[in-house]
Amino acid sequence: MSFFGGVNDLELFLSRCRIMSVGSVPVCLAAMVFFIKEEGWYFSLLLCCVLPVIAAYLAIRGKSEIRAGMAASGLALAVATLPLAFVLASLEGA
Template sequence: MPTFSGDTMELFLSRARILAIGTVPAYLMLAFFLTKEEGWHWSFLALFVLPPVAAVLGFVAKRDIRPGLGIAALVLAIAPFPVVGGVETLL
């Protein structure tokens, strides 16, 4: 099992927080664009719900030094694309 130094853990948690917080405006702009172009679909809720949750998790992971929570924030930051794509192909 690899061991992480304090600097490596700090770098990982910082990047997880920045990515999770940075996805919020990107997904909101994507949601507004898709709503304007395609009309409203319920799958766009993933673009409004998951990014803020990921941002909060990323912030808490950095503050409390919890790498598992940082990984969860990264997963939730990336999750809206497969969720929206999967739902739209089913409909």
């Protein structure tokens, strides 16, 4: 059974979701350290420490169980973490 017209497209999609979600964890941890050190914003500890780990778990689990929806939700959560942190930091500073 093919997915989007190709044989390896589902495997490629799941692999990319997993890689990008796991790759977002160190980026969010670096942003968390920056927010705490420079701005004194301790809510970033909760936001940037918990959400990327949950996103990586969802993406890894989605790839191992071959569930595209779970992997996509992990990727969406990983991508949305940093913009959400920046918006919340700007709202708190205003």
